[in-house]
Amino acid sequence: MNSRPQPPVARSTYRHGDLRRALLDAGVELAREGGPDAVVLREATRRAGVAPNAAYRHFASQQALLKAVRAASLSAVAKAIEAELATVPADLAPADFARASVRAVGTGYLRFAQAETGLFRTAFALSDDLAVPDPNPERVGETGQSPYQLLGSALDKLVSAGIMPPERRPGAEFLAWSAVHGLAMLVIDGPLGPVIGARMQQVGQRLLDMVEKGL
Numbered sequence: 001m002n003s004r005p006q007p008p009v010a011r012s013t014y015r016h017g018d019l020r021r022a023l024l025d026a027g028v029e030l031a032r033e034g035g036p037d038a039v040v041l042r043e044a045t046r047r048a049g050v051a052p053n054a055a056y057r058h059f060a061s062q063q064a065l066l067k068a069v070r071a072a073s074l075s076a077v078a079k080a081i082e083a084e085l086a087t088v089p090a091d092l093a094p095a096d097f098a099r100a101s102v103r104a105v106g107t108g109y110l111r112f113a114q115a116e117t118g119l120f121r122t123a124f125a126l127s128d129d130l131a132v133p134d135p136n137p138e139r140v141g142e143t144g145q146s147p148y149q150l151l152g153s154a155l156d157k158l159v160s161a162g163i164m165p166p167e168r169r170p171g172a173e174f175l176a177w178s179a180v181h182g183l184a185m186l187v188i189d190g191p192l193g194p195v196i197g198a199r200m201q202q203v204g205q206r207l208l209d210m211v212e213k214g215l
Helices: 018-034 041-048 052-057 062-085 094-115 117-123 147-160 172-188 193-214
Strands: none
Touching (some): 018 052, 018 062, 041 052, 041 062, 062 094, 062 117, 062 147, 094 147, 094 172, 094 193, 117 172, 172 193
16 A cells, blocks of 8 residues: 655755655655656655755756656566565475566566556656666666566576477567566556456466466
């Protein structure tokens, strides 16, 4: 459940970097409440307790703030996936560990989509190539990997364990990601919300079974 936003606290001075962090935190809360369309620079400055002009030293435009909030949202997705991966027992047999890792990536992704709908929408609101290794440390998780890279690492384990033939590995991320992301969007923003919204995780596990067999 999302906590109610706290009223902004005005501050007369900021140490170096504090204002940017305050504006980014405000932007993240706006995204959490209303998705990417809610990330408005003027509202972020109001919540940070500063004059609108003060923001332009850190974010030249509303789009610049949205990009930073999107980076933070992608990082949050990655950390949710990493938390799910951390639950996979390390002493499993290689094949079981590989399968459990792929499932953990999908489970973490779907849980985040349902628990943090606004941030999930924001994470994928802009168009760029998420397949390219990202030097931006604000877009990755604790392992230094983006959600896309975490999926790729899990799929590599399938090949190493002999479950997926190497010739089927290229492009497998696109297939797995499309299936899981499609379910998430159809539930949180589409016609499946009223039908299976409360059972999203249960249906998601069946979808992950299908993805694994299809790969």
